[in-house]
Amino acid sequence: MPSFRLKHVFIPVNSVQEFSDTCRSCVNARMR
Numbered sequence: 001m002p003s004f005r006l007k008h009v010f011i012p013v014n015s016v017q018e019f020s021d022t023c024r025s026c027v028n029a030r031m032r
Helices: 002-010 013-031
Strands: none
Touching: none
């Protein structure tokens, strides 16, 4: 899913908290 990854990279650094939340969600889905 390169699209998903690109979306995450597009997010601004100011939204570090959101990025962390998204990363965690992505990892959870992958682990599942």
